[in-house]
Amino acid sequence: MAANRSWADRNWTDQKMEDVIGNLLRAGVSLSALVVFVGGCIYLARHGHEPADYRVFHGEPSDLRSVIGVLRQVFSRRGRGVIQLGLLLLIATPVVRVAFSVWGFAEEQDRMYVAFTLIVLTILLYSLLGAGSAL
Amino acid sequence: MNVLEFTALVWLGSLVAGLLGSLTGLGGGVVLVPLLTLFFKVDIRYAIGASLVSVIATSSGAAAAYVKEGFSNIRIGMFLEIATTLGALMGAFLATVVPINALAVIFGVVLVYSAYLSRKPRSKLERQLPPDPLATRLGLNGSFPDPEEGIRSYNVQHVPAGFTLMFGAGALSGLLGIGSGAVKVLAMDQAMKIPFKVSTTTSNFMIGVTAAASAGVYLSRGYIDPGLAMPVMLGVLAGSLVGSRILIQAETKWLRLVFSLVIVLLGLEMLYKGLAGRI
Numbered sequence: 001m002a003a004n005r006s007w008a009d010r011n012w013t014d015q016k017m018e019d020v021i022g023n024l025l026r027a028g029v030s031l032s033a034l035v036v037f038v039g040g041c042i043y044l045a046r047h048g049h050e051p052a053d054y055r056v057f058h059g060e061p062s063d064l065r066s067v068i069g070v071l072r073q074v075f076s077r078r079g080r081g082v083i084q085l086g087l088l089l090l091i092a093t094p095v096v097r098v099a100f101s102v103w104g105f106a107e108e109q110d111r112m113y114v115a116f117t118l119i120v121l122t123i124l125l126y127s128l129l130g131a132g133s134a135l
Numbered sequence: 136m137n138v139l140e141f142t143a144l145v146w147l148g149s150l151v152a153g154l155l156g157s158l159t160g161l162g163g164g165v166v167l168v169p170l171l172t173l174f175f176k177v178d179i180r181y182a183i184g185a186s187l188v189s190v191i192a193t194s195s196g197a198a199a200a201y202v203k204e205g206f207s208n209i210r211i212g213m214f215l216e217i218a219t220t221l222g223a224l225m226g227a228f229l230a231t232v233v234p235i236n237a238l239a240v241i242f243g244v245v246l247v248y249s250a251y252l253s254r255k256p257r258s259k260l261e262r263q264l265p266p267d268p269l270a271t272r273l274g275l276n277g278s279f280p281d282p283e284e285g286i287r288s289y290n291v292q293h294v295p296a297g298f299t300l301m302f303g304a305g306a307l308s309g310l311l312g313i314g315s316g317a318v319k320v321l322a323m324d325q326a327m328k329i330p331f332k333v334s335t336t337t338s339n340f341m342i343g344v345t346a347a348a349s350a351g352v353y354l355s356r357g358y359i360d361p362g363l364a365m366p367v368m369l370g371v372l373a374g375s376l377v378g379s380r381i382l383i384q385a386e387t388k389w390l391r392l393v394f395s396l397v398i399v400l401l402g403l404e405m406l407y408k409g410l411a412g413r414i
Contacts (some may be wrong), residue, residue, distance in 0.1 A: 014209060014210075015205065017372030018205070018207075018209060018211065021199075021209070022198075022199045023199070025195040025196070025198055025343075026195075026196070026199040028194045028195060029192055029195045029199070029372070032192070033192070033368070033369060033372055034292060035367060036364075036365050036368060036369060038360065039365065040142075040366070040369070042374075043362060043365070044138065044139055044142060047138050047303040048137065048138050048139035048142075049138070049139065050137060050138050051136070051137055051138070051140035052136050052137060052138045052142075052362075053138070054175070054176070054177040054178055054181050054360070054363055055176050055177070056178060056356075057178040057180050057181060059356065059358075060359065061315070061355035061357075061359075063357050064357070064359075064360075064361065065354055065356070065357050066354075066355065066409055069298060070386040073295040079361075080361040080362060081361075082243055083362070083364070083365045084359070084361045085283070085360035087354075087359060087361065087364055087368070088189060088354075089190055090191050090192055090195075091188075091191060091347050091350045091351070091354070092193070092347075093343070093347075094191065094195060094344040094346075094347040095196050095344075097195075097343075097344070098213075098216075098344060101209070101303070103211060103374055110274070112274070113210060113213060113214075115208055116213055116214055117384030118216060119211055119217050120213065120216045120217055120344065123217075123220040123221060123224060124220060124344070124347055124351070126224075126351075127220075127223075127224055127227070127322050127347075127348050127349065127350070127352055128350075128351035128354075129346075129351070132169070
């Protein structure tokens with residue numbers, strides 16, 4: 001348990017975890033912004049002169065609604081698919097952050113926080129992977 | 136308007152929203168949805184989807200900087216994220232069944248209320264509170280570097296009340312595609328008596344995870360349109376990065392006042408449009 005360890009010790013590991021998390025978040029956001037930008041260029045070069053209309057909600061085509069579908073779009077080099085991949089990377093960034101924290105708390109042998117973090121991770125994964133197919 | 140012009144204008148609008156949001160500390164997310172729906176005539180569901188994505192970007196970008204300064208408390212964050220992610224999941228499901236006019240009305244109320252919260256003077260910090268048994272058991276108490284006093288420690292209070300408020304903050308975030316940082320800070324600062332600097336940075340740290348929980352539902356429901364989300368995300372991100380680099384302390388007070396007024400006006404407009412059924 002963390003309580004049995006000295007405060008200085010725990011704070012040091014927390015600090016280390018925070019450093020890694022900071023780098024991870026920055027890398028995730030930069031990478032996704034880059035992918036979105038590239039996808040945006042492809043999309044604008046091809047469809048820039050079409051009329052823009054977002055007044056009526058149609059919902060996205062099924063290929064842009066799931067991880068598998070987005071990958072399919074990317075492989076056929078569709079601009080909108082590449083943008084959506086960048087957005088998926090962005091959504092995945094906090095998820096990876098939480099997953100990393102599971103490891104971090106396990107390293108500190110803080111079982112209570114490993115459990116809390118696993119609960120959060122389960123909710124996130126359910127939303128990303130399960131919520132779509134369940135409905 | 137063709138796609139190229141539309142993209143350029145939305146990018147510019149999002150850049151300004153991100154810049155003002157970061158300079159004033161009020162967050163750019165709250166003005167994005169009204170901007171897109173009222174001025175660009177975008178359906179509110181697409182607007183919410185694009186806004187939510189940009190919230191993840193700015194929160195993660197800002198958290199990367201804060202977390203290294205040692206202000207945010209990752210235990211408080213992780214514990215409360217159980218509440219915010221559950222709330223966000225519920226909010227995102229609600230968003231798909233609530234009529235869009237009702238969404239606009241709720242949005243209007245939240246806008247006006249968050250402007251009010253940002254104008255309200257901060258309550259005097261209560262120092263040296265006794266440790267709360269539940270907070271101690273959960274290991275929430277912590278310390279942070281204070282420029283005047285060196286390392287300052289704090290004892291977290293009223294855990295159940297804070298947890299409940301956080302569930303509400305998550306639900307609002309999932310329902311409206313906003314970060315709901317104002318409610319998160321309210322829960323930590325007012326209810327749990329966590330020092331303001333720790334509350335704001337930890338809240339920022341939590342916003343990305345909260346938003347990611349509803350993003351999955353939004354994606355599978357087709358709310359996230361790449362053509363719209365692209366300029367919004369890139370604009371807000373660029374704006375908030377620039378904003379975090381220029382620190383004009385003297386101007387911030389006026390800027391906050393003006394931005395709060397803009398938020399109130401947008402809120403009233405959303406309320407009116409929602410009530411009149413014209414969103």
